[in-house]
Amino acid sequence: MNRMGIGLQMYTLRDNTAADFEGTLREVAAMGYEGVEFAGYGDIEAERMRDLLQELNLKAIGSHISLKSLEDNLEGEISYLKTIGAKYAICPWMPVEAREAEAWKANIDKFMAIGKRLNEEGIVFAYHNHEFEFQVELDGEMVFDALYARIAPQYLQVEMDIGWVQYAGIDPLQYIAKYAGRLPLLHLKDFLKGDSDSAIDTVELGRGDLQLLPIIDAASKASVEWLIVEQDRCANPPLESVAESIAWLKENYLK
Structure with missing residues (x-):
């Protein structure tokens, strides 16, 4: 099995980082996470962030950056990413008004231009999905697929959020295999479904409905570089949740 890095999307700990960004990073490193994916930098200057990550032996995987930014x-x-040594710039979300088919045509043009500029600087552009990319069609093709069909791989790679893929009613294993070689980053997320379609939430790894071990095996075969833990909402204190998730990975994947 291809050995993938274990990272954490720092959005999970947004309340903790708002109070103490550096202290939170120290706790993440102590848990055994190998890399972090940012969603904001807490007003920490790039040089200070670079030095802190080096001190903690944490790899800067990349950053979720809004389309507006x-x-x-x-x-x-670009300057911040290059200073901290991050390889990936990821668009994590599209506002509601940008999710209709006609809006996606303009989005694709924007993504192409952004991806070309990032490529010039040696940074890889990627897009992180939710469920809505599978619910709208563009010229008879799901937006998720249309996006990657219309933009060359050197300008746009896949960051697949596997929890949202399953939530959208798509087979996670099929889609991992479909994008093998173009899928460097996989958000490893577990969902627990309740008594109705709306009763669903993210939970710690191993507590939900996703078949995580086959997903991890498929990701390895697809040459995924990083498994990135993300929990959108935590019923428990977030630091406890991410500690439980990496403990599950240590027991089930890193053993």
């Missing part, structure tokens, strides 16, 4: 502050985002 990618459009309005792309050069600043």
